[in-house]
Amino acid sequence: MKCVICKTGEVTKSPVQVEVKVGYDHLLTTVEAERCVDCGEAYYSTETLQQLDRLRDDFARKQITPRSVGTVYQIPLEGVHMSTRFSRDVFAAEPFVV
Numbered sequence: 510m511k512c513v514i515c516k517t518g519e520v521t522k523s524p525v526q527v528e529v530k531v532g533y534d535h536l537l538t539t540v541e542a543e544r545c546v547d548c549g550e551a552y553y554s555t556e557t558l559q560q561l562d563r564l565r566d567d568f569a570r571k572q573i574t575p576r577s578v579g580t581v582y583q584i585p586l587e588g589v590h591m592s593t594r595f596s597r598d599v600f601a602a603e604p605f606v607v
């Protein structure tokens with residue numbers, strides 16, 4: 510099968526790593542799917558999508574407790590050191606108050 514995105518690549522069976530998101534939690538898993546050898550676009554069967562839906566539900570309801578492989582950190586906006594260009598753009602977007 511040819512890829513419908515790039516229209517040139519051949520789509521072949523391949524294990525694909527998938528990220529299932531629940532709130533701020535990200536669950537990584539690998540499923541058997543098909544992937545374009547040129548652009549990397551992944552194609553999933555209906556069964557695989559249903560399987561991922563069930564996995565998301567189980568994860569959301571804490572029915573599975575996978576091993577943690579990392580932590581998501583966040584810095585609030587006021588703590589971010591912005592480049593001059595970025596901060597100028599941010600200030601330019603602010604409404605001017607008199």
Ligand SMILES: [Zn+2]
Pocket residue numbers: 512513514515516517518545546547548549550
């Ligand atoms: Zn492609």
